[in-house]
Amino acid sequence: MSILGATAGELVKRLDRGDVTSIDVTTAYLEAIAAADGKVNAFLHVNRDKALEQARAIDEKRRRGQCVGALGGLPVAIKDVICTQGEPTTCGSRMLERFVPPYDAHVISRLREADAVLIGRTNMDEFAMGSSTENSAYKTTSNPWDLTRTPGGSSGGSAAAVAACMAPLALGSDTGGSIRQPAGFCGVVGMKPTYGRVSRYGLVAYASSLDQIGPFANDVGGAALLLETIAGHDHRDSTSVAAAVPEYSRTVEEPLTGLRIGIAKEHFVSGLDQQVEAAIRNALEVYRSLGAEIKEVSLPHSKYAVAVYYIVAPSEASSNLARYDGVHYGHRAAHFDNMIDMYCASRAEGFGAEVKRRIMLGTYALSAGYYDAYYLKALKVRRLIRNDFDAAFREVDVIASPVAPTPAFKIGELVNDPLAMYLSDIYTISANLAGLPGISIPAGFSQTNLPIGLQLLAPPFEEERLLRAARMFERETDWHRRRPASAPG
């Protein structure tokens, strides 16, 4: 059986049995990247030598009979927003073109402990701001299912890398749907954990109260395995929660009995693509056939989610990105007259248009005289959105919805229409505002062979329920087994 088509779980088993070595697996993916990434452009940086060196060390450990971590030599691609000691971490921005962090993010330490091979850095919208990965300062990533379309964003590189079999697993970050929407567009599994489940230490901040790191995989089991590796309390992140982490990869195979699935009437309205709606209705039928009960719930404030998000996220971003001033690190303009001018020139040159747009939005919303009307009001509505979910989850166990209103759009289609671009996150944003876990799983294809994703949301810290519910569906379908023509092997 080919290495590239396999799931993470299968590969770990084969590595453990000694059927393949980490060098075999890593080499296969490096070759896949060499073969396919010229067209897909998922990676910003591949450190072939270092990856092979890590693989060799893990194989050596195994040969000596030493204990090997849960990922046992499996390659993982990393979104270029997660600090890795000694590796470039550009955040898709000119601002950090030559920035090399002197420290590892918490999740990177966890991956190293689990004996993962860090195969490369994936492309993204600049500072994770975008829904198409077109806002990268370096390259435009293509959707492996149709190279003229976007992979979604902002974690488009990670989603495309897994979809095109260039990595079995990848990490992304999700602030308003940046894992789930590209997972849906690329036909892979992507998960945003509960806010506080995974340490943000070392995740370059976009919107601190919304950001969360999560896994990409080509099946639910892979996502469970990777989440298990990175989840758990970290004293360096004050918002990280000290709740026990279940063994997701073990429990994921256990189906849920008496599952109650909620569908929000507010989610099935105009703007939703008919083929997407059909796929979701289909998925609900699959669940019904498994004994699940489908109930309608109401999320009355969800219509404000996009508006609230575009106040809260840019406000925090305007503050988080103030540190890129050309003084201590990052881009500094070559020519300037004085200190203020150095700030202005460095930031003008270092940031792209979307980042500047959001910094301005946020600066405005936090300004004296506007704070109460915008930021404070947004926080209040954010609370109402969370209350909606709390009420809904008294009736149902999970809430099902589309991941995005349409399948992947064309590259360039929405770049001049930021508002339409913002609306592509309409189904995913609420989970970030409410701090809930959400997962996107392959649930069908459009007539033009574009993947369609199903989103499931659960109450805080119910990732286990989410993974088991997702796996129930996956077991009954084969959408997740399809591979795009652009994928090698």
Added chain:
Amino acid sequence: MTTTTIIGLEVHVQLLTNSKIFCGCSSAFNPHQPNVQTCPVCLGLPGSLPVMNRRAFELAVKTALALNCDIAPFTKWDRKQYYYPDLPKGYQISQYDLPFSDDGALEIEVGGEGGGTRKIGIIRAHLEEDAGKNVHDETGRGTDSQVDLNRAGTPLLEIVSQPDLRSPQEAKRYLEELKLLLTYLNVSDCNMQEGSLRCDANVNLHIHQDDGHKVATPIVEIKNLNSFRNVELAIEFEVKRQYEEWEKTGKKMGEVAKETRGWDAARGKTVPQRGKEEASDYRYFPDPDLVPVTVSAELLDSIRATLCEFPADRRERFKGTYGLSDYDARVTVDQGQAFADYFEEVAGLCGDGKQACNWVTQDVLREMNERNLSIGEFPIRAAVLGNLLERIAKKQITIKSAREVFLELLAENPSRRPISSAHIDQIIAEKGLALVTDTGELEGVIAEVVGKNPKAVADFKAGKQAAVGALIGQVMKAVKGADPQTVRTMLVEKLGNP
């Protein structure tokens, strides 16, 4: 026409924690090795996150309790946003609308001996992180400015007073009392040279015109006040300047923007600073990287249990227990906790508070200052001085002899280090300072002196009391260590009452 000076002070104190407020780096003062006490958090590197130092919070609460502040049950962190090279994140983590404490007071003594005390209100005290330090080229060769972030993230407590101070002297007194309290609490070393205590002053005048109208001059904030003396001088200057400015322009509060001026100590005047501070909007908002802090009753109790006796209470106790005057109590207590502890130990051992106070505030303090020593470094420990003064009380030596012993103990003599009470015996023996109360030995000498001084004897008998002094002096000279009291009694007896 009369004027009232209105002064409010904003004081920043660095708290005595081992590590910084949001990371584990050392917060020690270290200007000679720039940027060595740093990590991703205090460098503001992408992806780093702050974690609150509990110790800093507890020291801050302890201080606020000592300032009689209310402690908020719930407090949060806010970002104060502005650009400056010494601020690596582009914002300072501070507290905006929910400071951990507010509404306190500090009592200060005003107007010298018997002048009474006045309560100066404290508007609020809040915690924040210190910025780094910009180091500019001062050679004039125009090289780049540099930034040292060793200080960035040092816990800083900002204490804002009500505009209750009425003179430059009161402002100085407030600062002295505050510094004393902070050092008593051991929450800060208050070293102004190292920047661990910094002060800004808000000053304006209320001019009461003869027609009964009151006019307030525009408020000026004075920065760069690096000593208490400079605070006093700068306010004195500013009071004069504002009055002259008002006479010249008639501008009142509200008619011009609040001005920031810097104190130029060399030229002895305040000078306008660029108006960037007023113009800026700090865009405060709650820091999403930190969780709010709830303060439980248990925590408050445990912090309250660490509070010591405050300086003001100690002064009162010294007056009551040791019979000290207002002045003596102030001098003893204001020298700091270690000094007052020293005094108490000496007083306890010798059993005479006034005697102990005289020695400690005069002899000990003089020698400390001359040798540039702190009380902790002073070679005669309290136990030894107490022992020496006890001998005066027991009439074993005279005060004069005790001074001789005291100076001899301090004299360069390696064999007497460390100084112990045994050395007192040694010196008394060497110098024959033991008080002679043996009337047998004295009788002969007195007879001799009386015989040799017929004039003094005649004067005395004629009613000139003072004449006996000369005779006492001669006896004392002949018998080292003679007790003057005994000598006087015997002389008067011998000569018969005039």
